[in-house]
Amino acid sequence: MRNGRKFAQVLDGARAVFLSEGFEGANVDDIARAAGVSKATLYSYFPDKRVLFMEVARGECQRQAEAAMQLVRPDLPPRDLLLSGARQIVDFFNSPMSLSIFRMCVAESERFPEMAREFYRNGPMIARDMLADYLRCATQSGVLKVEDPVLAADQFAELCKAGIFTQRLFGVAEELSEDWCETVARSAVDMFLARYGVAD
Structure with a gap:
C-alpha cells in the first residue's frame, strides 16, 4: 500500500x-x-527505478509549483517578486533533477506520451499560469505593461534558462556556480523589465 x-x-x-x-x-x-x-x-x-523516479519527479514538480505560489505576493515591487521567481527557476534548471526529468520525458514521450504532459501540467504550467495572472494584475494596476501575459510568462522562463540549461543538458558544463546563477537571474529580470517595465 x-x-x-x-x-x-x-x-x-x-x-x-x-x-x-x-x-x-x-x-x-x-x-x-x-x-x-x-x-x-x-x-x-x-x-522499477523509472517508476520511482516518475513519482519523485511528479512530487518535485508539485513542490516547485507550491513554492512558486508563495512568491506571488502582489504587494512586492515587480523587480523583487520577479527576482525571487528567477532565482527559483534558475536553481531548478541547474539541478540534476531537472535534467533527468527533461531527458526522461523526451526519451519516453512516444511510449508514454501522457507522462510528459502530466509533468508539464503538475509543474511548469501551474507556475506559468500563476506568473501570467500576476503579470495581468500588475498591468491592470499600472506597474507593468504586458500585452500577452501568457507569452510574457513563457519568455521570462526562457530568459532564466539562458546560459544554463543547454550547457547542462549537453554536458558542456557541470552544475554551475551560485554566482553565475545569480548573474543569470538578475539579467533575466533586467531584460524582462526593459521590455515590460513602466518608466518611473
Whole structure:
C-alpha cells in the first residue's frame, strides 16, 4: 500500500539521491540506504527505478509549483517578486533533477506520451499560469505593461534558462556556480523589465 512511514521514507530517500545524482547516476543501493529501508522494501513499492523516479519527479514538480505560489505576493515591487521567481527557476534548471526529468520525458514521450504532459501540467504550467495572472494584475494596476501575459510568462522562463540549461543538458558544463546563477537571474529580470517595465 502506497502510504505510511516507510513509503514516505522511500520517497524522501529517493528524492535526495535523484536531486544529487540525477536519474542516470542514482542506484538502488544508494536510494535504499538514504531511505533507511531494505532493497526488498523499496522494490515492494517500486519494482522499477523509472517508476520511482516518475513519482519523485511528479512530487518535485508539485513542490516547485507550491513554492512558486508563495512568491506571488502582489504587494512586492515587480523587480523583487520577479527576482525571487528567477532565482527559483534558475536553481531548478541547474539541478540534476531537472535534467533527468527533461531527458526522461523526451526519451519516453512516444511510449508514454501522457507522462510528459502530466509533468508539464503538475509543474511548469501551474507556475506559468500563476506568473501570467500576476503579470495581468500588475498591468491592470499600472506597474507593468504586458500585452500577452501568457507569452510574457513563457519568455521570462526562457530568459532564466539562458546560459544554463543547454550547457547542462549537453554536458558542456557541470552544475554551475551560485554566482553565475545569480548573474543569470538578475539579467533575466533586467531584460524582462526593459521590455515590460513602466518608466518611473
